[in-house]
Amino acid sequence: MAQTYDFRSVERKWQQRWEERALYRAPDDDGREKYYVLEMLPYPSGDLHVGHAKNYSIGDAVARMHRMLGFNVLHPMGWDAFGLPAENAAIARGIDPNVWTRENIANMQRQIRLMGTSYDWSREITTCDPAYYRWNQWLFLRLYERGLAYKREAPVNWCPHDRTVLANEQVIDGACWRCGHAVERRNLSQWFLKITDYADRLLDDIDELDGWPERTKTMQRNWIGRSTGAQFAFAVEHSDRKIGVFTTRVDTVYGATYLAIAPEHPLVTHIVTDKQRNAVEQFVESLRSKSELERTSLMEKAGVFTGAYAVNPLSHERVPIWVTNYVLAEYGTGAVMGVPAHDERDFDFARKHGLPIAQVVVEPGSDLETPLAAAFVTDGRLIASGDFTGMSSERARSAITERLHALGAGEATKNFRLRDWLVSRQRYWGTPIPIVYCDRDGEVAVPDDQLPVRLPANVPITGEGSPLARDADFINTTCPKCGGPATRESDTMDTFFESSWYYLRYIDPSNEHVPWSAEKVAQWAPVDQYIGGAEHAVLHLLYSRFFYKFFHDQGWVAGPNEPFTRLFHQGFVLYNGEKMSKSHGNVVGIDETAETNGVDAMRLFLLYVTPPEDTGDWTDEGISGRVRFINRVWRACEPFLERAGKTSLADLPPVETPAEKELLRAVHVAAKSAMDETGSRRFHYNATIAKFDEYVNALTTLEQNAPDSVAVAYAVHALPVLIAPFAPHIADELWERMGHARSVHLEPYLRPDERALALDELTLVVQVNGKIRARLQVAPGISEEAALELALAQGGVQAQMDGKHLRKRIFVPDKLLNLVAN
RNA sequence: GGGGAAAUGGCGGAACGGUAGACGCAGCCGCCUCAAAAGCGGCCGGGCAAAACUCGUGUGGGUUCAAAUCCCACUUUCCCCACCA
Numbered sequence: 008m009a010q011t012y013d014f015r016s017v018e019r020k021w022q023q024r025w026e027e028r029a030l031y032r033a034p035d036d037d038g039r040e041k042y043y044v045l046e047m048l049p050y051p052s053g054d055l056h057v058g059h060a061k062n063y064s065i066g067d068a069v070a071r072m073h074r075m076l077g078f079n080v081l082h083p084m085g086w087d088a089f090g091l092p093a094e095n096a097a098i099a100r101g102i103d104p105n106v107w108t109r110e111n112i113a114n115m116q117r118q119i120r121l122m123g124t125s126y127d128w129s130r131e132i133t134t135c136d137p138a139y140y141r142w143n144q145w146l147f148l149r150l151y152e153r154g155l156a157y158k159r160e161a162p163v164n165w166c167p168h169d170r171t172v173l174a175n176e177q178v179i180d181g182a183c184w185r186c187g188h189a190v191e192r193r194n195l196s197q198w199f200l201k202i203t204d205y206a207d208r209l210l211d212d213i214d215e216l217d218g219w220p221e222r223t224k225t226m227q228r229n230w231i232g233r234s235t236g237a238q239f240a241f242a243v244e245h246s247d248r249k250i251g252v253f254t255t256r257v258d259t260v261y262g263a264t265y266l267a268i269a270p271e272h273p274l275v276t277h278i279v280t281d282k283q284r285n286a287v288e289q290f291v292e293s294l295r296s297k298s299e300l301e302r303t304s305l306m307e308k309a310g311v312f313t314g315a316y317a318v319n320p321l322s323h324e325r326v327p328i329w330v331t332n333y334v335l336a337e338y339g340t341g342a343v344m345g346v347p348a349h350d351e352r353d354f355d356f357a358r359k360h361g362l363p364i365a366q367v368v369v370e371p372g373s374d375l376e377t378p379l380a381a382a383f384v385t386d387g388r389l390i391a392s393g394d395f396t397g398m399s400s401e402r403a404r405s406a407i408t409e410r411l412h413a414l415g416a417g418e419a420t421k422n423f424r425l426r427d428w429l430v431s432r433q434r435y436w437g438t439p440i441p442i443v444y445c446d447r448d449g450e451v452a453v454p455d456d457q458l459p460v461r462l463p464a465n466v467p468i469t470g471e472g473s474p475l476a477r478d479a480d481f482i483n484t485t486c487p488k489c490g491g492p493a494t495r496e497s498d499t500m501d502t503f504f505e506s507s508w509y510y511l512r513y514i515d516p517s518n519e520h521v522p523w524s525a526e527k528v529a530q531w532a533p534v535d536q537y538i539g540g541a542e543h544a545v546l547h548l549l550y551s552r553f554f555y556k557f558f559h560d561q562g563w564v565a566g567p568n569e570p571f572t573r574l575f576h577q578g579f580v581l582y583n584g585e586k587m588s589k590s591h592g593n594v595v596g597i598d599e600t601a602e603t604n605g606v607d608a609m610r611l612f613l614l615y616v617t618p619p620e621d622t623g624d625w626t627d628e629g630i631s632g633r634v635r636f637i638n639r640v641w642r643a644c645e646p647f648l649e650r651a652g653k654t655s656l657a658d659l660p661p662v663e664t665p666a667e668k669e670l671l672r673a674v675h676v677a678a679k680s681a682m683d684e685t686g687s688r689r690f691h692y693n694a695t696i697a698k699f700d701e702y703v704n705a706l707t708t709l710e711q712n713a714p715d716s717v718a719v720a721y722a723v724h725a726l727p728v729l730i731a732p733f734a735p736h737i738a739d740e741l742w743e744r745m746g747h748a749r750s751v752h753l754e755p756y757l758r759p760d761e762r763a764l765a766l767d768e769l770t771l772v773v774q775v776n777g778k779i780r781a782r783l784q785v786a787p788g789i790s791e792e793a794a795l796e797l798a799l800a801q802g803g804v805q806a807q808m809d810g811k812h813l814r815k816r817i818f819v820p821d822k823l824l825n826l827v828a829n
Numbered sequence: 830g831g832g833g834a835a836a837u838g839g840c841g842g843a844a845c846g847g848u849a850g851a852c853g854c855a856g857c858c859g860c861c862u863c864a865a866a867a868g869c870g871g872c873c874g875g876g877c878a879a880a881a882c883u884c885g886u887g888u889g890g891g892u893u894c895a896a897a898u899c900c901c902a903c904u905u906u907c908c909c910c911a912c913c914a
Binding site: 220221222225226228229230232234236252253254255256267306308331332333334335337338339342343344345346350351352353355356422423424541544545615616617618621622623624626628629631632633635636638642691693694696697698699700701704707711770771772774776777778779782803814815816817819822823825826827 | 830831832833834840841842843844847848851852853854855867868869881893894895907908909910911912913914
């Protein structure tokens, strides 16, 4: 009587054993080729559910495959431990954020171990450890020294609910990415990182990211948003002031009939006439409190005439200056020339306010002015444009730009949608920004030997104002330069700062002298395969690329200047078609699943239910299919273990019957699938696992008909090797019971053997005019002539060929014969 | 408004120019059992009692000896950006 498989005790046993033996340590100096596979580090929110488990199941399968293929695999794990939820727990329940975070980490670490994942825990990092955030501060100071970290007052995104500012990337549809509240605009003095200095390189280098999903690259391109054009100035009439404008359509400059400036434009108060002052001030005031969302997508175009006029530097025409709600202060120069004939927005605005519409570009070939029902926005031929009349738009753009340059009025330039990264946060649970303010010396960097600036404990967190600003012991300090009294910066860093470089710290996690040693990084970086959610396309993934390019410029990393060679976005997991959420009480947790189904079955199901990049639906019926599979594997192997262990996997066993050959073929088809899905980086292990189903079905069948066959023993022996990356516990248990002393995870993966994949007999499809009329069972390598002879003997083929003349034959060896006849 | 991805049985999906629907889930029939569960065997796109035949991969065209697969247009869904001049 076969024993039933007790997944609970087996899974527990192997998790302990692997850890005792440090089976997944990645040694630094090693002759093998390196492979760095990384899953995005989790925020320790409390409990893991099967959605997290999907991410780790993919990464772990990839890591285990590569280990068995002979690579030295670096597969680390850590904790993105600073952030607002810890602080909100403190506000709501009076728990110390540090205690809350540490408890969550302990629990989630237990759960990740419970999954039997192959992480090298000796490299674990926790970003809220002073030993980690010290290097955050150190890196901030290096950015500061090079002018890439700076403080300035600017209109910023303010979330009234989370009571902090947000980076542009963290505002989604005008709302806070974390809590969903509408974001307000405030003028505040804040720390920024000058990511815009890297805008060109961040954009251009996307072309070389062959291993990244197209949509992610497109999102980054859109987000960076480079536009090339010209910047030039209109002189303000009766004044020595000038208003700069940026345009991508300088060919339409003769069609400018007004100037539109942003309400925050610094010249507004200077140029407005006394008569218009009241109206303009009211208009500006009405917009000041509006959120970005209200000011842009939701509002109609509006504006007020300033009373002032500007002079077009080329046509010398006099045009009115309007303050409008549709020009952004933060982009370009904060002012645009209004060309209603050739810009949809300007057309709208001109219609509404009765401004003239002057067409200066016409359809090429027609050369006739057409009455405009809408803006004519495509390129064409210039009319009424002085010396430039008759030129194509394209030629005019360079000619006009040259003229503006010659006149000293302007030049070719480019603008980016990307803004500098706002990294200050008015919150407690983050890395303190290592700057002090001194009455005598101003802004002073904390010297390296005084790092880390420690985050004080026991700070009251009420949700009102910046907690650190109220902590006198923390705030009051002495100036590192003059020794006089000084105050510390009370803001902390955006948590995306620490996650922009953590992948390098895993390489050298306990270095106390530098964030990482250049030699070790040269050995391991960049990350070969990165796995994580698509929601970070313009957040973490953009910031990390910026940091890595900076590190590269400093000579701290060598080789490619991109941190992640290949990127894979896993899909979500739904439960019965619905999004899992705590409030709906429909979260499928890892603990319950491990207890009721086992983690091997859970991992197999997560990989099997859909291709990994797609959204998968967790159902109780679905997981039971994989539980059945695990049990089938056990029952198919258990009675044959002793014999199986004595067979050799180094070569194919001698077999005779078609059923035996079929089983060997099923073994090697599965091996080939696992190899192909790994090598192609498609990771469609759903297809591989389906091949395991066929493998075990074929094995079970042969066991019933010919239990003594050497093919049975061979197939049983090979099974744990092949499923090890996907169901690691049962694999090692079977392997051990076969008499092997060493873990199956140290074995080489079984390479598919062409001889086993070859068929003795195959189906050759016979088509007449592209329609299937017969299927022939033939030996491989059958000649075209022999196939034709057999085909013409088929009744179905004869019926179709009757009375027709064979005009052409298409023969695909071992696949099909198509007879074209009429 | 601009851009990206996708559409295959009751469901998830397989097939990456050459046998559509592998594999699994659900369902139906049978075996085993006193019975149930588990397990095992069979059926499972539509039309037909069945075979033959025929229709069939969102819709319409095209390329090809041959299209789920390549191209064009449309429809729908999802995602991203969105007054960026």
